[in-house]
Amino acid sequence: MSNHLYYTAGGSLVLGGVMAMLKKRSLPSFVASLSFGGMYLLAGYFIHQGNYMKGHQLAAVTSGLLSASMTHRLMKAPKKTIPGLVATLGFTVLGYSSWKIWQLYQDGFSLRPE
16 A cells, blocks of 8 residues: 555654764754654555545655755755665655556546535
C-alpha cells in the first residue's frame, strides 16, 4: 500500500533529524526533519484510514516543500551528500504522490461534494 512509502520517508527523516541533533547539535535540521517527517507520517496515516486523496495531497505538498528547500541548501552547501539524498527523496515521493493523485482523478474522484 501507499502508506508504507510515506511511513518509510517520514521515519527516515525523523531518524536523520535525531542523528543531526546528536552528532552536530543542529537544532534547525532537527526541527525541520521532525516537521517534514511528521507530515509524511500523517499522510501515511490518512491513507491507512482510507482517506487516499487527502493523504496523497499532503505527501505531494510536503515533498514539494522538502525538494525546494533541500535543492536550495544543496546549491549552497560545501558537502552535498545529505542535502542531495534528501532532495532526491523529496523529488521521488513527489513524483509518486502526483502519480497516485492522477490515478484517483482518473478513477472518478472529485473534490466537489456530490
